[in-house]
Amino acid sequence: MSAIAIDYGTTADGHLAARIGDMGYIAIPARGGFRLASGWRLSRPICEWTENDVFGSEGIVTDNAAFRAHVEAIAVHLRQREALARTETRMPVSTPWGMSQGATIYADGVVFHSTASHGGFKLDRARNAGLHSALRIKGGWYEEDADWARVAIGYPDLFTDREKKLADRTLRDWAPDAWESVHGRPLLPEESLTRDRQRFEREHADDWVVISAVRSDRHPEYVEAIATPGGRRDHAASRCYLVPAEEYAAGRHGFVIDPERHVRAPAN
Known part of the structure; x- marks a missing residue:
């Protein structure tokens, strides 16, 4: 696993910031702590960055230590992803979301397709049959918003720790029946957004x-x-x-x- 360096510094606005590879993060003061603002391909020195250089938002952290912990977790994710050696390519494939404009090969039979508007995984017949029945979608297409989590839960060796954690959370919240079938136990309301909403509706x-x-x-x-x-x-x-x-x-x-x-x- 290669060493992906983290550089910390202070922006021209006086905010704590970090660079990981070609990603930049700035801790912008917000209600409750700091907003995790992110940007891509920030080539200038950190001391020249401003809030106008970042456009993404990854939530709120409480303090500088939490900001650094988030950045460290991102670095681990990037190192693990690099070690997985996913392959970028192009495939003239029609997907449920339009023609594929780019494809990432995770493994034989597991390909993520990007389109102009959306994207998702395509599992070949053997890979799709290999999923737990509660996770399987007929046809093998798994859209990127929620269904991708079924692929990550079914083939955890193809994903980073951060991705697997997010997949588990996604399945708990939006497909609790599938999560319960895989794990063999019911979810408590506090463990799942859907189960909590159902509790609220009953009460x-x-x-x-x-x-x-x-x-x-x-x-x-x-x-x-x-x-x-x-x-x-x-x-x-x-x-x-x-x-x-x-x-x-x-x-x-x-x-x-x-x-x-x-x-x-x-x-x-």
Whole structure:
């Protein structure tokens, strides 16, 4: 495994920054810590970088130590990816997302295709048959947003530790039935976004849950919140409540109205 160096420095804006290969990262102050801003092919010295040089965002870290830990993890990922010796090529292949414009060969029978709008993996017949039945998609096409995780879980030796961790999280959140079949146990609500949403829907099936909200013109200190039973958008019943603006936050799955505290908005 080659040594991919990390260079740390301070930008012209006075922010902690790091260069890993041709990637650049800047810790930009934000609410809750620092925003992980990233850029590509930053060839100038770090001391000349500014916030205008970075366009990507990889979340929020709490402090400088957390920024450095993130950068170190990226470096490990890049070293592992290099050791996997994936091959870049071109294949005139029609995919579910259009013609392939570039292909990355992970192994025999495992190819990732990029198109003008999307991308994903194509597994040949043998590779697809080799997946756990709960992971397998007929036809062998696995789109890049979520289904790619099925490939990474099924063939972990072809992926980096960072990719495998992300794949596990993706499967837990968006395909919990598949994750549970592979691992042989149910997921707790706190282990899966989908399972947590299902718990929320069960617990608040009879409560008024907000489906849309806007700052009130008539009552500036309040949010006018439209709510339906269980937050079901297809429900015939709906009510408008006034919620203090400082209190309202949509939350992970929705804001639950408390009829004892939140008053009904007066009719127009």
